Amino acid sequence: MKTYLHLELTHRAPLPAIFQNDDVRYPESLLEHFLQEYTRPGDVVLDPFAGYGTTLFVAERMGRIPLGVELNKAKVDYVRSRLSRPEAILHGDSRSLKELDLPEIDFSMTSPPYMNKDDPENPFSDYQAEDYAYSSYLRDIRSIYEQLGTRMKPQARVVLEVANLKRGGQVTTLAWDIGRVISEVLHFQGEIVVCWDKYGYGYDHSYCLVFSVE
Numbered sequence: 001m002k003t004y005l006h007l008e009l010t011h012r013a014p015l016p017a018i019f020q021n022d023d024v025r026y027p028e029s030l031l032e033h034f035l036q037e038y039t040r041p042g043d044v045v046l047d048p049f050a051g052y053g054t055t056l057f058v059a060e061r062m063g064r065i066p067l068g069v070e071l072n073k074a075k076v077d078y079v080r081s082r083l084s085r086p087e088a089i090l091h092g093d094s095r096s097l098k099e100l101d102l103p104e105i106d107f108s109m110t111s112p113p114y115m116n117k118d119d120p121e122n123p124f125s126d127y128q129a130e131d132y133a134y135s136s137y138l139r140d141i142r143s144i145y146e147q148l149g150t151r152m153k154p155q156a157r158v159v160l161e162v163a164n165l166k167r168g169g170q171v172t173t174l175a176w177d178i179g180r181v182i183s184e185v186l187h188f189q190g191e192i193v194v195c196w197d198k199y200g201y202g203y204d205h206s207y208c209l210v211f212s213v214e
C-alpha cells in the first residue's frame with residue numbers, strides 16, 4: 001500500500017441547508033480507498049464519530065455492514081433518513097462505548113472532532129465551553145479507543161484521519177498526540193499521508209493513522 005494519497009476534498013451529495021456551515025465530512029473517495037484495502041463484503045464497519053454518515057453510506061454501498069455512533073441528534077436523524085437500515089446509527093456517546101450494544105467489528109474508520117491545545121471547549125460534548133483541558137481530550141480519546149479495541153475482531157484495523165492544527169503562529173500537534181495516546185492501547189501500524197487539493201487548519205495534508213488490535 002502506498003504511504004501517500006492525492007485526493008480532492010469534494011463530496012458527491014451536498015448537505016441539507018441547515019448543515020452547510022458545518023461541513024466537516026471527509027470525502028467518499030477516502031473511505032473507498034480504505035474499505036478496499038482492509039475489508040471484504042459482509043464486514044462490519046464502525047464509525048464512532050459518525051457525523052453526517054459518510055463512512056456508513058459508503059460502507060452500505062460497498063456491501064459492508066455499516067455501524068455508527070453520533071452524539072448530535074440532528075445529524076443522527078439526517079443519517080437515519082438516508083440509510084436503508086436506520087438502526088445502523090446509534091444516538092449515543094462514544095465515551096461510553098462499552099455500554100453500547102455493539103456486535104464484533106471488522107474495521108473502524110473515522111475523523112474525530114479536533115481540539116486546539118488552548119481552547120476551553122470540549123469536542124466530545126459538542127464543543128460546550130467547560131474549561132476542558134487538552135490533556136483531558138487526549139485522555140478521553142485514549143479511553144474511547146481502549147473501549148473500541150475490546151469490540152474489534154483480532155487482527156482488525158482501526159483508522160483515524162487527523163491533522164496537526166496551525167493557528168496564529170502556534171501548532172497543536174494533534175495528529176502526533178492522538179497517535180501517541182492511542183498507541184498505548186492499540187498497535188500503531190503506520191501512517192498514510194493524504195495530500196488534499198484544499199484542506200484547512202493551516203495545512204493541505206492530513207494523516208490516516210492505522211492501528212491494529214493484535
Ligand SMILES: C[S@@+](CC[C@H](N)C(=O)[O-])C[C@H]1O[C@@H](n2cnc3c(N)ncnc32)[C@H](O)[C@@H]1O
Nearest residue numbers: 025026049051052053054070071093094113124
Ligand atoms: C469530524 S466529525 C465526523 C465526520 C464524519 N466522518 C463524516 O465524514 O461525515 C466528528 C463527529 O463526532 C461527533 N461527536 C463528538 N463527540 C462525540 C461523542 N462523545 N460521541 C459520539 N460522537 C461524537 C460530532 O458531533 C461530529 O459529528
